[in-house]
Amino acid sequence: MIIYKKGNTEAMEINKTSLRINLLLLLVWAVAAIIFKKRLCFKKRTVPLLPPGPMGYPIVGCLPQMMKNKPTFRWIHKLMQEINTEITCIRLGNTHIIVVTSPELAREFLKKQDIIFASRPNCMSANLTSNGFLTTVMSPMGHQWKKMRRIIVSEVLSPAMHERLYEKRCEEADHLVRYVYKQSQNPLAKGLVNMRVVAQHYCGNMARRLVFNKRFFGMGTEDEGPGLEEKEHVDGLFTILKYVYGFATADHLPWLEVFDLDGCKRVLKDAIQC
Template sequence: MDESFFLLVLCFLAVIICKLLTRKKTKAHPLPPGPLGYPLLGCLPQMLKNKPTFRWIHKLMQDLNTEIACIRLGSIHVIAVTSPELAREFLKKQDSIFASRPDCMSGKLTSNGYLTAALSPIGDQWKKMRRVLASEVLSMNMHRWLYEKRCEEADHLIRYIYNQIKNPRKNGVVNVRIAAQHYCGNVIRRLVFNKRFFGKGMEDGGPGMEEEEHVAGLFTILSYLYGFSVADYAPWLEIFDFDGYKKFLKNAIENVTKYQDPEIIKRVEMWRKGERKVEEDILDVLINLKDSNFNPLLTIQEIRAQIVEIMIATVDNPSNAIEWAMAELLSTPDILEKAQKELDDVVGRNRLVEESDISSLNFVKACAREAFRLHPIAPFNVPHVSTKDTIVGGYFIPKGSHVLLSRPGLGRNPRVWDDPTSYNPERHIVNASSEVMLVDNDLNMLSFSTGRRGCAGVLLGSTMTTILLARLLQGFTWTELKGQKIDLTESHGDLFMAKPLIAHAAPRLNPHVYMKLLE
């Protein structure tokens, strides 16, 4: 009894000392404004009560009239930011301090124990995998090497939509969300596994059951990864899985890996037995990487985990941006006409737009960039974790804080953007000689992140986004369904369109262009 009482007193004194030390540190520089939380739990009860959490956080910031806020969840200080000036302070000026990632349930599950580049906390494993991505998987040489595969999938996109036009049952009615998401899925499956489909696919070129389940699994992972699970902020509660996030995430990962892992294991065996001798895709490259002693650089577990990460990083951003861009363009016919006129002037109607045309398609890229600004895929970027105490914007940011840059907060910030809720691609064209880029390194908007943790796949993502939009606009005349207006309502639970974009497509190129694809 005496020993237990002594330990209790020690714990109490430790808490008091920590509070005094923290108070001393923060006296000159306070924490960013935010709600008061409960002992131990912080604002977890409010988080659970106010779903979706990202809308609750943005409402708090609006009510507090602040562009930086601190919400304590469990023992974690979550710092939300809507100011581009502060965003640059975090990700550029003090990038070295905020270059780590959280140690949490959803990140650990998705990366199979932090084996990957994007989700691993800073350390040797992150450096190793980041180097692999930058120099081997997403390099300029690899981008050129995989060019033909991307072209084949861009052609397949046109063929698939053309089949919807010729099908009497479809009569040109196209679900743009399905077309966009599965174009992205097809591209990355071709680049990684050298196959469009895991199964047979549909006769019209659409996804089969396997591809639908695969892509649905990828989007489910994305929705629960860093999705404000209780277990991400209170690890001692993970075993109870109060909000079900762990269960949903594990099921989604299983639905993805049950298609990918057999391909990986089979390919490793083929190389081991000498049945495969020529590298054809990213998987071959990963398998054949060697360390300084000519041993395999990556384990099968590392390859499996990194491919999951490559998949989730590829399907989301381009498909969401282009669905929104097409919806906005259909709602503003004059902007749609201008984008298609640019394509006619640069490419014409006797051939399909290609990657070599991208640099000349400034207005088309501006349409995509404006969709990234106004309609980002996720409310926040992947969290950055502070590796030591620091000061940002006059506020104290404790070691271990999770920094979340708000994508809609930056992209719709009225201090930065005139009429921020209007779709206006012209705002991104500075002058006739400057090329529009989809990434914004000044962080006035967040399409692809920057700094040490910046997206290594900017080139691939930008290429896929531009070609997807350009092919849709050049290849077909798009109109609203008869008697239906385009619904630009944003989903309450996420930032997708509340309803998938369904529109009518008709051919607008010379007939021989389509006939060539059907040969």
């Protein structure tokens, strides 16, 4: 009888201990559930909704529609007209592209909330064009960009440097006038001058003169116009401007850069080699 009572007492103590542990676990689980629910409700209240936009596919978003409808900016404008909105959100891969057509909304992005939207995206086209973000214009905002910006402002864009290069700018302006005059007197062109091409090469001549201290890489032409090297250089620059930040697939899904589905990487490499 004594042994039976002792075993019964031990069993009761074990049951009480197990009950306490179960109650403690249940209490912890209930508290955790309440905290999780409150945080979830708080998150739902604080996170604002995104602007209206098309429903994309999982992972890739609206990239298939973007690749199917070229050029991309026309597809975006058409999409906004169909939705009848001045602001829309288009998900391309893991990136949400916010497009606005209203001047008031654009001022909100560029003036009031400029700190949030001032940085440049880290994408394939910018990385390839700047040789690994070595330029100030395309580098994402950060400590390195601030150091480069400080040097650019103090050394390159300073009033002293601007005054120092005044004569070179005047020489290029005089050369522009002479070239346009000779083109207008050319009987083969019948007095017609393509000012778009002239303006493009004037910008190229100015940049080469300020950076390399020479107008042409080669000898130029007899009428003081650009030669073959200068034409390739300017064409390459405008090709880069066309494709950088140009909605390339690899810009939004970096793991697709190897496949180069839309050919942007190949075109940029060819333009950079020019």
